[in-house]
Amino acid sequence: MGRAIMIIGAGALAVGVIIYALIGCAQSQRYDVRSLPKWAWMLVILLLPVVGAVLWLLFGRPRADEAVREAQRGRGPDDDPQFLRNLEERRRQQEQARRLQDWENELKRTGRAPGARPVVDEPLDPMDPRYGGTDGTPPDPQDPAPGAPEK
Structure with a gap:
């Protein structure tokens, strides 16, 4: 009876290792798998149940330090x-x-701050009629402003 329990225990352990290897292989990223392509590892695990699972665990699964390195990578x-x-x-x-x-x-x-209003009292152009004539001379204070009604 003790021998039967050992055989059942070894069989359960073998099935557990195979299932663990199949799930690990299926969940691993395609480019992280080592040695063989991911599909080939699935075939090896299924066709050589215990040996394939052990080979996957030793040579195929992604290294633990790669997963840790990726997790520790800083944020952008x-x-x-x-x-x-x-x-x-x-x-x-x-x-x-x-x-x-x-x-x-x-x-x-x-010469003035942006948005400041220009000074209206001073003519902007020497030819401005407020200067008096077209020659740029100042207006005579006795003359009426151009356009103003005469008295």
């Missing part, structure tokens, strides 16, 4: 909240610097 920069905050801050600083540069350029070019 777009997954890191600190990186995203730094990126947004840098973008804001660049936008602020660009606006300041535009403001300074406009001030140098026109």
Whole structure:
């Protein structure tokens, strides 16, 4: 009777190893399998039940250090909240610097701040009739403004 229990135990162990190897092979990624293609390992495990399962465990399954290395691989920069905050801050600083540069350029070019209203009292063009004549001389204060009704 003791011998029968050992045979049943060995058979159960063999079936367990075969099932473990088949499930491991089926769940492994195609490119992680070593030595043979994944489909070939499935055939070896099925056609040579115990030997194929042991061969799979020794030579075919992906190495444990590869799985650990893949799990420990860092996140991408777009997954890191600190990186995203730094990126947004840098973008804001660049936008602020660009606006300041535009403001300074406009001030140098026109002599007034962007958005400032031009002074209306001074003529923009020396040929402006408010200067008096077309020769650029100032108007005579006694002369009526052009287009004003005469008294």
